[in-house]
Amino acid sequence: MFDKIFPYLLAGVSVGGQYALIAVGYTMVYGILRLINFAHGDIFTAAGFFMVYISATMPLYLAIPLVTVLTVALGFTVERVAYKPLRTAPRMSIMISAIGVSYLLQNLMWYITGGLAKQYPVLPWISDSITLGSASTKVVTIVTPILTIVLVTALVMLIQRTKIGMAMRAVSKDFETAELMGIKINSVISTTFIIGSFLAAVGSMLYFTNYTTVTPTIGAMPGLKAFVAAVFGGIGSIPGAVVGAFIIGIAENLIRAMGYTTFSDAFTFALLILILLVKPTGLFGEKTSEKV
Amino acid sequence: MKKNTKTIVNLVLLALLFLAVWVIERTSSASSMLITVLKKGAIYALIAVSMNLLNGFTGLFSLGQAGFMLVGAYTYAVLTIPVAKRVAVYQMYAGGAIHFQLPWLVGILLAGAVAALFAALIGYPVLRLKSDYLAIATLGFAEIIRAIIQYEKLGPITNGSLLLKTYPTFKSTLFPFAAAAICIGIIVLLINSTYGRAFKAIRDDEIAAEAMGINLFRHKQMAFIISSFFAGVGGALLAMYQGTLQANAFKAAMTYEILLIVVIGGMGSVTGSVLASFLFIACSEWWLRFLDAEQFIGSFQVPLLRSGFRMVVFSVVIMIVVLFFRRGIMGDKEFDVEGISKWCRRKFGKGGAKA
Amino acid sequence: MSENVLHVENITMQFGGVVAINNLSMDINKGEIVALIGPNGAGKTTAFNCVTGVYEPTNGLVSFNGEVIVRNHPSGKMKKLYAGQNADKYPEKPVSHTPDQITRRGIARTFQNIRLFKSQSVFNNVLIATHLRRTSNVFTATFRLNAREEKRMREETLELLKIVGLDGLKDELATSLPYGQQRRLEIVRALATKPKLLLLDEPAAGMNPQETDELGQFICQIKDRFDLTVFLIEHHMNLVMDISDRIYVIDFGKQIAEGTPAEVQNNPAVIAAYLGVDESEEKEAGA
């Protein structure tokens, strides 16, 4: 029995780790701006395409850092161009802007690639096959959860121990007061987007090594699922997002194991609605109430 | 101007619009792009207005529109496919489980009703959620509905994930215009009724509205159900327009498109949504099509033009509207006699202010 | 002895570990104007919110015209955390209503930070409040089968606007009015719900002395005209002393005095609270 379930668990842990890296970006941005950054999934996709094109012209040891830098630059630009001008606008406007950016990025990628699927380059070592007990898989499957935990631990340390981390916590607690206290809101927000995009870039390398085809809309689904993971764990909470992502990754693969593949995506949303109704603040979220 | 006169003038304007459509249909060939734009634009106008009722007038950020359209479209198609054609349509499900055909009008009304029923069920839990949580929950519900419709065990009814076709469609451009006009007319009447005022109060300030005795949940649910009813009708009309129907097309991207139409037209403006729908459809189906084809001026190939460029230009324009013209074409104003006369007064001096 | 309108009994409101209102009891009789005063952060608005259904108090009871509209006792997590008194006094099934249900029973309110419907005209702001007493349903309203009622609502609205002298500005955007008129508009809007008890949260905030005087007269005038009972929070002491029949003073969520304006003015506890004499006592009270 376990032999049959094990490969699913393995796939679940691996995809969960990749969702986690995206989910952290969502949860940090939401924590600070109260914005669902719909474009985050597309930044993840863009990282995939950067790699496809860049690795065609230069060796991987140059391509990997360059891809990371470009992805971070993209995330940074999106924030500056599409979200910063709307900082005082109603929340609905900025969310619409996020949807607009997502639409733009998808169409841009469609245009550049001609709408055709691109083959992701083979990254050495992590693309190799290995056999674990009853399952054969790629090395990346094992690497992903480990790397995810290392990166997220580093991030939590950054937020707990450094000055910029303290500023981030302050801004997410109370935007206006933090601003009055002389915290440079814009640089804090930019840092948030930079960290989020960096993790998305790493996530995309792991994800596309596993699933080697890149299409313009491929990031939409993992993006939404990562967001659900963030809500599930309690939006604004980084450990919450990671736990949520692993739960969703594993649950989704178990659903497939049971043969309800039609519902593997729908399940994620059902879980989201359930958690919103039962515990709207998620597993690790904090309660806030509106002042009258 | 007195209220009655205004209504009459507005009705006359509407009648002129219908006359114009009729003349266009008579004079241009049936395959002209103009006809296509008019048909699809009218249907999108209805859908956009129904979404505006929620997002613009009631202040509920719902992203479930595509889901309700899907329900409406499927209800219509499933119930109106001729019995004789069912064997061919449900090729994998031995002709399906339904062995009757309803008249198209009943089909359309049921499309709205079933969508409204779904909205009532879904609204019960999700309308208690606030702003972006509501958005993501409704988006999720739309995805769940799509998964259910594609579920192969429901194949005898929905044909699983496969195409539905051969249900009754329309030929005349006047049909979608008339249907959209009636539905939008009802929505306008609702918006200007005491219930519509309550919706706007909720949008402006939930806490004050509640303190004024407006039952938030009931009114939100009302707006949600009514909006979904018309989204369902819109879905049925869209199915009729397309001639074939597949659940796969009703994705989140479709909701986003409609949302962008509403934003371009102006949140809280019915006529804005209508104008924006026609503009949006005209650009995407017709005026900007040339951007997708390689063009030559002499032997010089115009750079950048190839498949997909249209959508890039289009999304850039949308971003410009979202960022710099946040109130859209109309803001929350209306393009009617009153709106025009107010605008004229503002534009052309204060002399007529008392008129 | 006139009849009781609002009865507040042992209300405690605790947010997490913070006790915002501590065992507060108040009674307001028909036809009275009662003021609730206290230093900033004393819990006055919180008390209003407990009465109008915005908050659900942790413990205590509120009744309106003899009907229990709020009743609660600490439960769940709060059971352990609860720092107030009388935890076992209301073991019955909790009663709670949403703000609209309470408004329907006849309690209307205004807000400390003005909450008008910003996109709507002055006229519509008041008209919206008449929606509560409708008899039409969404179908009859949409298809204009309620023309008579609609006409009545509009007439009532105009009538109310005339009383405050805003009928000339009825088509202006509500938020374009000067501050003082916005306050008045909020009061008229509350009146349109046909209340028996009117709660005013700092109606004179930001007004100059002359405007404040006018407001005092206005409050008395509408009280008589609409047969109201008025309960107000106010910082302008002149206004409070002028128009109130009785005054409740609270500090750190606790009642520290009650009585006629003259009695309250000379109460040492009140003076201490406003001038802040004994710090150690305050800390005890606030813990």
Added chain:
Amino acid sequence: MKKVLAIVLAMMLVLCSAAMAETVKIGVFEPASGDNGAGGKQEVLGIEYANSLTPTVEIGGTTYDVELVVVDNQSQTDKAVSAAQTLASEGVSIVLGSYGSGVSMAGGDVFAEHQIPAIGCSCTNPSVTLLCDYYWRVCFLDPFQGTVMANFAKEEKGATKAYVLTQLGDDYSTGLGFYFQQAFEALGGEVVAETFNEGNSDFTAFVTKAMNEGCDFMFAPSSTTSASLIIDQAASANVTFPVTAGDTWESSVILDAAKGKNLEVYCSTFFDEKDESSTVAAEFVSGFKGWLNANPDKMTNNGGNDIVAAVSALGFDAYNVAIEALKAAGSTDSQAVAEALPAVTLDGVTGSISFDENGDAKKDMAYIKQANNETGAFDFIKTQSVADLG
């Protein structure tokens, strides 16, 4: 005087150009983007090549230039409706395409409304022609293709339990999977059927399922986009049974995915470039390869090599059928062409073509090929016809 001269000259010019540049428009309704973009482009290549050989057609005594109007239906049924309307508004006399059955069915409705005949090149779902009076096609149908692959599984591979994986919302994929299942079960085999959602990229669960269930054959008709993921992940999981599909897999995308992997990949298709039994076909293959090599951008659209895809051959045949139909109609009026089309016959590259009462070509031959893991090319395995199946 000068003015009169100018006017006369201008009029002559107009008349001349009108006489010389009589054009007839043929619509090309194909995906250039989306899941089936790669296949659609190859089909267009066949049509373009045919157009380069036969750029004019004589209709009712006048020589017409043939103008191809190419639209992209983006592999999506809702976009297909718009694309079809664009063709209708351009006033095309006949339409060719599409790759993918779903889009063809969606477009068919528009063509029927405007009474424009359409010739499907490689859309194999029966409903395409069955439910549309204006659709014809030059390829075989899924029930036949499914039967062929079921026989192959049973007879050649000795399979007893097959795993069928299809894409939700893709009429081609679901239909072909269904017919394979029917045929395989009729042969006494057992089937485990599953579906995946559009845009899915994690196929490990499906592959695992197939292995856990003890399947010894996998049939996964799908777009090439999903196919390369399936092949990649099946290879990673050390799958030992053959992974197979229908005609869509005959593509360089599959060859790239299978290259260097330890996996048996098979597909059935309409045509084999190495089959030299027909002179028409041999001529086409050499001509087409030459044309590709002469046009670098065409070569890119073919996937960067000069392997002749079956869909290109079908596109070639469809174009020639359209030309014959225009000749037979003696008019560029689409309705007239639609009336003439059923009687058209052609000795085509993919065999002789004549239509039955549904508008389907009477084709009875399928080719089975294997992707070579070393050379990155297709190896011809066998042909199978209806007669063989008994």
